Amino acid sequence: MSQDEAPYRRVAAEIRDRIATGALRPGDRVPSTRAITREWNVAMATATKVLTLLRQEGLVESSSAGTVVASTAGPRDRPRPAAEDLTRTRVVRAAVEIADAEGLAALSMRGIAARLGVAPMSIYRHVAGKDDLVLLMADAVLSELRLPAGPDAPQGWRPRLELAARMLWRVHRAHPWLAHLGPLTRPTLIPSLLDYSEWWFATLSGRGLDPALVLDLNVVLYSHIQGLAVQLEREAQAVDDTGVSGEQWMHEQESELAARLADGGHPAFASAMAWFGRTGYDLDFDALFERALTALLDHLAGLLGSGR
Structure with missing residues (x-):
């Protein structure tokens, strides 16, 4: 593999190989962003790009246990939702799922787009940015506070x-x-x-x-x-x-x-x-x-x- 290749792609390739060889099986936890920074000596931003790329490829997904090897095939094996099917509610729900599993630090527009199978820029048709999104997420989960009247x-x-x-x-x-x-x-x-x-x-x-x-x-x-x-x-x-x-x-x-x-x-x-x-x-x-x-x-x- 060329040393000129972007670091996040080199790291993603190694994790991809572990999945392909069965070293990491469906449901197994993959290295977290912090673990990636330690094992490959890269920056946190690079580690985040690694997991984002693997999500886009459909190889990993978020769960209550963290980021794990996906149980299904990549997005190329399932139809890509049309951008017009995207709604603010779906964006917020996907963002909450990621934050619940990995924390706010792991939340990114690219990660949400990968989870929903849409282009990253389509997310901005529904939210102005991450700060706006976090407020929408908070209001969504706090709406569970249904105080009786x-x-x-x-x-x-x-x-x-x-x-x-x-x-x-x-x-x-x-x-x-x-x-x-x-x-x-x-x-x-x-x-x-x-x-x-x-x-x-x-x-x-x-x-x-x-x-x-x-x-x-x-x-x-x-x-x-x-x-x-x-x-x-x-x-x-x-x-x-x-x-x-x-x-x-x-x-x-x-x-x-x-x-x-x-x-x-x-x-x-x-x-x-x-x-x-x-x-x-x-x-x-x-x-x-x-x-x-x-x-x-x-x-x-x-x-x-x-x-x-």
């Missing part, structure tokens, strides 16, 4: 806030990339989030609370949900990069941790670690969410002078 809505401020918070957490758990929408100091004016905020403020309206306090509590809870979602995404990326689960990684650190605690300089922490060694500990993100929600609502109950 009328007699179907729970009674009492606490059940109402619990319902809204749990729904927001479920959406972020399913789509962790939502945590990267923007800083809290620059809130995104997404209709679905405005509906959520309206529910929060309406629930606490007329209860003698300063609007600033109501907003603060809303921000604290939202920040907690964002933080957990970021950790979910980071763990998924770490597994993709290393092939090692969080549990395996922790097990590999046990001997080093024991050595660091052996000098007796951290007795309280050492005692806690010994207790975990006997009983075990599961870092449960759902449980962490519930702990924080309970603490915040208990605090709010104290401010209101009532638990309900």
Whole structure:
């Protein structure tokens, strides 16, 4: 193979060979962008182009496990959708699928076009650019926040806030990339989030609370949900990069941790670690969410002078 060939094509050719020889079989995970940068010593942009090219060829596809060898033949074996069949909804849905599987960093117009089997420029007939697309994606998944109205809505401020918070957490758990929408100091004016905020403020309206306090509590809870979602995404990326689960990684650190605690300089922490060694500990993100929600609502109950 010529050394003058573009680096991304050389890397793609090697991965293509692995697929052709059966070293990588349908459903197997292919190297992630980070893994490609390490193995072939190329830039992240080059690694992204590698996976984009392989998607365009129909050799790989996104899944909940990351980018995997496609289970079907390439696009040349199936009809190419006409550009007029493309809709904004299809573009957004494809973008969400990619972001769910690989994160926002892997999202590109070329990748979306390859997934849909259309020319990249046709995507721009429906979205102005990536920033516009991400907002549309966020609104689409946050529309899953279907808060009930009328007699179907729970009674009492606490059940109402619990319902809204749990729904927001479920959406972020399913789509962790939502945590990267923007800083809290620059809130995104997404209709679905405005509906959520309206529910929060309406629930606490007329209860003698300063609007600033109501907003603060809303921000604290939202920040907690964002933080957990970021950790979910980071763990998924770490597994993709290393092939090692969080549990395996922790097990590999046990001997080093024991050595660091052996000098007796951290007795309280050492005692806690010994207790975990006997009983075990599961870092449960759902449980962490519930702990924080309970603490915040208990605090709010104290401010209101009532638990309900």
